[in-house]
Amino acid sequence: MAATPRRFLRPFLYTSAAAITGGSALYYVYRPRTIPGSEPASVPPPRYTEDGRFSPPRFPLVKTRDEQISDLRRSSTSNSVADTADTKSVLGALNGTKNEGAVGRQGKQEDEDESYDLLVIGGGATGSGIALDAATRGLKVALVEREDFASGTSSKSTKLVHGGVRYLEKAVWELDYNQYKLVKEALRERKYFLDTAPHLSNWLPIMIPVQKWWQAPYFWAGTKFYDFLAGSEGIESSYFLTKSKALEAFPMLKKENLFGALVYYDGAHNDSRMNVSIAMTAALYGATVVNHIEVTSLEKDANGKLIGARVKDRVREKDGQKPQEFSIKAKGIINATGPFTDAIRKMDEPHVSEIVAPSSGVHVILPGYYSPSKMGLIDPKTSDGRVIFFLPWQGNTIAGTTDAPTAISQNPIAGEEEINWILSEIQAYLAPDLNVRRGDVLAAWSGIRPLVKDPHSKNTESLVRNHLITVSDSGLLTCAGGKWTTYRQMGEEAVDEAIKRYKLKTSPLLQVPRVSGSEMIDDAAPLDGTCQTHQVRLVGAHGFSNTLFINLIQHFGLESIVAKHLTESYGDRAWTVAALSAPTEQRYPVRGLKISALYPFIDGEIRYAVRHEYAQTAVDVLARRTRLAFLNAQAALEALPTVIDLMTEELGWSKKRQEKEWHETVQFLASMGLAKSKLGVTRKGVESGKAGEYDEHERKLYSRHDRPADMMESDSKLASGEKPVISRDSPVNK
Numbered sequence: 001m002a003a004t005p006r007r008f009l010r011p012f013l014y015t016s017a018a019a020i021t022g023g024s025a026l027y028y029v030y031r032p033r034t035i036p037g038s039e040p041a042s043v044p045p046p047r048y049t050e051d052g053r054f055s056p057p058r059f060p061l062v063k064t065r066d067e068q069i070s071d072l073r074r075s076s077t078s079n080s081v082a083d084t085a086d087t088k089s090v091l092g093a094l095n096g097t098k099n100e101g102a103v104g105r106q107g108k109q110e111d112e113d114e115s116y117d118l119l120v121i122g123g124g125a126t127g128s129g130i131a132l133d134a135a136t137r138g139l140k141v142a143l144v145e146r147e148d149f150a151s152g153t154s155s156k157s158t159k160l161v162h163g164g165v166r167y168l169e170k171a172v173w174e175l176d177y178n179q180y181k182l183v184k185e186a187l188r189e190r191k192y193f194l195d196t197a198p199h200l201s202n203w204l205p206i207m208i209p210v211q212k213w214w215q216a217p218y219f220w221a222g223t224k225f226y227d228f229l230a231g232s233e234g235i236e237s238s239y240f241l242t243k244s245k246a247l248e249a250f251p252m253l254k255k256e257n258l259f260g261a262l263v264y265y266d267g268a269h270n271d272s273r274m275n276v277s278i279a280m281t282a283a284l285y286g287a288t289v290v291n292h293i294e295v296t297s298l299e300k301d302a303n304g305k306l307i308g309a310r311v312k313d314r315v316r317e318k319d320g321q322k323p324q325e326f327s328i329k330a331k332g333i334i335n336a337t338g339p340f341t342d343a344i345r346k347m348d349e350p351h352v353s354e355i356v357a358p359s360s361g362v363h364v365i366l367p368g369y370y371s372p373s374k375m376g377l378i379d380p381k382t383s384d385g386r387v388i389f390f391l392p393w394q395g396n397t398i399a400g401t402t403d404a405p406t407a408i409s410q411n412p413i414a415g416e417e418e419i420n421w422i423l424s425e426i427q428a429y430l431a432p433d434l435n436v437r438r439g440d441v442l443a444a445w446s447g448i449r450p451l452v453k454d455p456h457s458k459n460t461e462s463l464v465r466n467h468l469i470t471v472s473d474s475g476l477l478t479c480a481g482g483k484w485t486t487y488r489q490m491g492e493e494a495v496d497e498a499i500k501r502y503k504l505k506t507s508p509l510l511q512v513p514r515v516s517g518s519e520m521i522d523d524a525a526p527l528d529g530t531c532q533t534h535q536v537r538l539v540g541a542h543g544f545s546n547t548l549f550i551n552l553i554q555h556f557g558l559e560s561i562v563a564k565h566l567t568e569s570y571g572d573r574a575w576t577v578a579a580l581s582a583p584t585e586q587r588y589p590v591r592g593l594k595i596s597a598l599y600p601f602i603d604g605e606i607r608y609a610v611r612h613e614y615a616q617t618a619v620d621v622l623a624r625r626t627r628l629a630f631l632n633a634q635a636a637l638e639a640l641p642t643v644i645d646l647m648t649e650e651l652g653w654s655k656k657r658q659e660k661e662w663h664e665t666v667q668f669l670a671s672m673g674l675a676k677s678k679l680g681v682t683r684k685g686v687e688s689g690k691a692g693e694y695d696e697h698e699r700k701l702y703s704r705h706d707r708p709a710d711m712m713e714s715d716s717k718l719a720s721g722e723k724p725v726i727s728r729d730s731p732v733n734k
Contacts, residue, residue, distance in 0.1 A: 041545040042537075043518045043572065054555065057543065057575050059517035062283040065614050069313065071288045072142060075115050076308075076327040116142045116288070117504050118495075119309060119330035121295050121344055123147075124154040125275050125484055126467075127336035129491030131289060132282040133533050137495065138507035142328060143282070144293040144311055147410070148620045150275035153338050154484065155624055156447025158363065158401055159393050161194065161201055161267030161485050163187040165226055166380065166387050172225075182466050186485045187230045190267050192534040193485060194235075197277060199544040199571035201269035203235045204391070206376040207250055208262045209429060216240065216260060219380075223264040238264035249375055254431050268376075268391065271484060272624040273569055276613055277538045278487075284513050284539065292616050298347045298476070299327060306333050306348070306475045315616050319657055332502035334494060335478040339408045339448040348476040355468065356480055357453040358408050362418040363400030364673075365443040365631055366436070371397040382425050390426055395599070396442065396631050399426050403449075411671035412446040419444050442632040444673035452481035469497050477501060492531045506530070516542030517572070540571025552578055557590025565600035576612070580604035595639040601626040606643055610650040618643050618665045623672075633674040637691055640665055641683055 048054050063071070118134050120127045123145025134141040145151070163186040171179035194201045208223070210216050223238035239262070246261035247253055253261075283289045297310040308330050312323040335344040342354040371377065376391035390399050402418045419441065427436045452468045467482030467490045479494040498504065506529035515537070526532070548571075549563035556578045558566070566574035581592045581604030592602040609615035609625035621643055622636045623629040629636040644658055653661070662683055670679055681691055 041543045041548065041572070043516045043543040045543065045548060045551040046575075056579060057517045057572060059573065059576065060284060060513050060515065062280055062289075062612065065290060065616070068283075068288050068290045069293075072144070072290060072293075072311070072328050073326050075142070075329045077114055115308075115329035115331065116140050117330065117502070118142070118332050118334060118498055119144070119328055120334045120336055121309070122336035122338060122340075123149040123275075123279060123289070123291055124152055124336065124338050125150070125271075125278070125487040126338065126479055126482065126490050126494075127334075128275055128278040128282060128289075129487040129533070130334055130336055130479065130494050131287045131491075132278055132285065132536070133488075133491040133495045133531055134498075135282050135285040135287040136509065136527050136532055136536055137499075138509055138527070138529050139495075139499075139504060140286075141282075142288040142330065143279070143290070144295060144309075144328070145291045146294040146314070148291045148617070148624055149279045149614075150272035150624050152340075152410070153447050153449060154275045155272035155630070156361070156363070156445055157271045157484050158361070158389055159268055159271055159391065159398060160204075160389065161190050161269050163190060163226065163230070163266070163485070164483075165222065165264070165266075165378070168226055168229070169222060169380075178466060182486075183226075184229055185489060186483065187226075187234075189486050189489050190230075191234075192488055193269070194267050196534070196536060197269070197274060197538045197541055197571075199540050199568055200274045200277060200538075201267055203265050204268040204376050205236070205263050205265055205374070206378050206389075206391075207241075207246065208264070208378055208380060209246070209253060210259045210261055211257045213259055216262070219262040223262050226264060234265070236265045238262060250372055250377060252370060252372075252430050252434055253377075254429060263375075267485075268393065269484075270394070270569060270627065272627065274538075276624065277540060280613060281515065281536070281538045284515055285509070285536075289614075291614050291620075295344070295347070296325060298333065298344075298474075300474060304474055309333060318617070318660060319654070331504065332498050333476055334498060335476055335480075336494070338450045338480075341450060341478060341480045345472070345476065345478060348472055348474055352472070355453055355470070355478075357451045358406050359449040359451050360404050360406035360412065360418075360446050361401035361449055362414040362422065362444065362446045363398055364414070364419055364422050364441050365393075366397040366399060366440050367442065368392065368396045370430070370434070370436070370440075377429065379425060379429060383428075388422065388425050390429070394627055394631055399423075401447075406446075406448060408448060411668060412448060413671050414444040414446040414673065418446075441673060442634070443630055445630065445671060450480055467493075469494055471497070471501055475501065488533050492533065495531070515539060518542070540573045543572025543575075548572070548574065556581070556592075557588060558592050559589040559600070562589065562592050562594075562600045562602055566602075566605075569605075570608075573608070573612075577602075577604045577608045580607040580611075595626075595642045596628060596632075596635045598635050599628060599631060601628055601639075603642075603646055606646040607650060610647060615647075616651075618647060618661045619668045621647065622665065623668070629669060629672045633669050633672040634678075634691070636672070637666065637669055637674060637678060637681070638686060641687055644683075 046055055046057060117139040118141045120130050120141065120143040123143055127143055128149060131141050131143040163183045167179045168183045170176060171183060208219050210219060220240060227234055227237050241249060241261045241263060243258050243260050246258065247255065279289050292314045293311050294314050295309045295311050298306055299308045299310060301307050308328050310325055310327055312325045314323065316323045335341060337344050339356060339358050341356050345352050371390060371392050373392050376389060379388040382388055386403055388399065390397065399422050402421065406412065423436050423438065430436065452466060467479060469477065469479050471477045477494065477498055479490055482490045499506065508529050509527040512527055544567065548567045552558050552563040552566060552574055553560060558578060566577050570577050578591060581602050583591055584593060592604065595601050595603060605626055606621050609621050613625055615621050615625050618640060628639060640662065644661055647653065648658060666679055666681065678691060685691060
């Protein structure tokens with residue numbers, strides 16, 4: 001009798017265990033998740049009061065560029081840069097206020113406080129991330145950049161925020177722990193990235209086409225392992241699509257030999273705007289941040305230890321003035337110059353061996369109709385074993401990248417061979433009736449990845465995209481390598497090392513600036529002197545939501561596509577950009593004069609870039625504040641007169657400076673894929689429409705359309721039977 005209950009109990013327990021296990025698995029896969037930007041804004045948008053008044057947000061301002069340069073100059077008055085860790089008081093001045101102790105001290109102590117704790121050389125993602133980390137730990141930090149923020153590699157990425165599925169594959173097959181560690185770290189940083197800047201980044205589903213049945217379990221296992229490593233840092237789980245569903249999601253795919261597709265999730269972002277936002281956030285937290293300042297030499301004391309750098313303002317050169325060099329004193333110097341890392345290291349030690357292996361990555365921009373607006377594609381195995389991404393970006397389609405050793409230059413030009421290779425590879429995945437023409441390429445550029453050199457490696461593709469932190473005998477701390485996704489982690493580790501090496505003392509920020517522009521919320525985690533950048537939201541993030549653009553439309557009368565663009569590029573600062581936009585004098589849209597008819601960039605963005613983001617050249621605006629040069633080189637050329645006129649109003653440029661801006665911008669656009677015949681074009685030529693004229697050879701290479709093959713009868717203005725080659729007045733036509 002006892003066996004009977006046991007006989008029923010065992011299946012019940014097995015069934016219950018299976019149900020609990022299956023239910024847990026289903027809950028894990030389909031559990032509720034918070035998508036960045038989907039929740040209401042931390043700071044709600046302003047509304048009209050009952051009496052009809054409207055109070056737009058009031059955001060804190062960064063110091064002007066001239067004020068920042070004055071702060072840099074002030075450090076050179078320091079008589080000593082000896083360690084003052086035991087006597088240094090809390091630096092309330094870092095967030096825009098001065099405490100009485102710092103103001104009241106006299107003599108040597110006061111001079112010592114004028115020097116910086118850290119001087120960061122390089123305003124890319126790494127350098128800006130270091131500056132933000134140091135400033136939010138209460139350190140006195142300065143950052144100088146020879147060109148502009150994100151002027152190098154940081155603006156020429158694939159626009160992905162990702163862990164790296166191909167690195168994970170290598171980690172598994174090669175049992176490489178370093179690759180595994182890189183992927184795990186990047187997946188964690190990916191979540192921080194999207195949380196701190198939801199307006200500039202988003203989750204993007206990426207499709208892996210499956211052409212053979214046995215690839216399905218292989219790719220499925222790989223994407224599920226990718227999900228597993230992400231853990232709570234993930235957003236959506238990967239999934240399989242049948243052939244019909246894959247074609248529905250990505251109609252441009254080639255049907256032949258298509259078995260199905262795997263879809264996994266990674267992040268995408270607007271890289272240069274992200275970089276500028278990091279730098280401006282650092283400035284709000286007290287960092288001295290200046291672009292177009294070139295380091296000409298490093299300064300050492302009698303013991304051979306670094307105590308500062310000699311710099312010059314390149315903007316004065318552009319204005320035709322003699323650049324005045326001055327010194328910046330600092331207890332520690334950090335080299336974060338990306339591909340130019342070894343150039344700074346050789347300023348310190350002329351015979352030092354190089355540690356950077358530069359690699360060229362070419363990308364091309366195609367019209368948006370080549371890809372769905374919300375789905376990317378990855379080719380995990382191209383004809384030569386490399387990987388190609390095919391992604392929607394800013395309304396267009398970005399394809400790339402190549403990976404080959406290269407020489408270092410400021411604005412490398414994408415080669416025709418590399419461009420054609422990318423086009424041929426993506427053509428293999430697209431439907432045969434879609435002809436990807438060379439003339440469809442709207443822009444093409446080459447970025448230089450600063451990979452850390454491995455002396456045992458024979459090709460750059462096998463190098464780990466990890467970072468390296470080293471310190472020279474004289475005290476130059478170099479942070480090199482890495483990837484965009486891990487910029488924050490690199491900054492944290494670099495500042496940790498700097499604190500230890502230079503014996504710096506961090507301190508809490510007692511009066512945190514209200515970056516959100518509101519007293520309603522605290523802007524960040526408690527800034528207690530430890531690293532908190534994983535919680536420090538960037539400029540524009542606090543008041544952003546996916547519906548913010550509606551408020552802008554209703555208040556300013558912006559065009560819908562323009563309002564969406566502004567909120568996704570500036571977050572809550574879109575209120576300021578829209579307010580700086582001129583009236584159109586039309587019924588609708590009410591505000592926002594486009595600088596290019598093809599894209600949503602408007603005049604208020606140029607004014608905002610100059611007043612609030614330190615834009616000093618037309619290239620700064622066209623390439624890195626707006627992204628027009630990266631999206632369409634020809635459209636950027638046609639917008640150049642408008643940009644120069646608006647910047648002249650803001651900066652008071654002379655005629656000579658305007659001509660210099662024209663020449664330098666056209667030369668830069670050559671590195672964005674502008675036709676060679678346009679390098680000598682004049683402003684008058686562009687304004688008269690000659691910029692759109694091509695000879696027959698360039699028409700085939702660059703034209704966005706083909707000539708009609710023949711004249712149709714309906715195209716003729718002559719009556720039927722009349723000969724168009726003979727005058728209408730001729731007797732033949734009567």
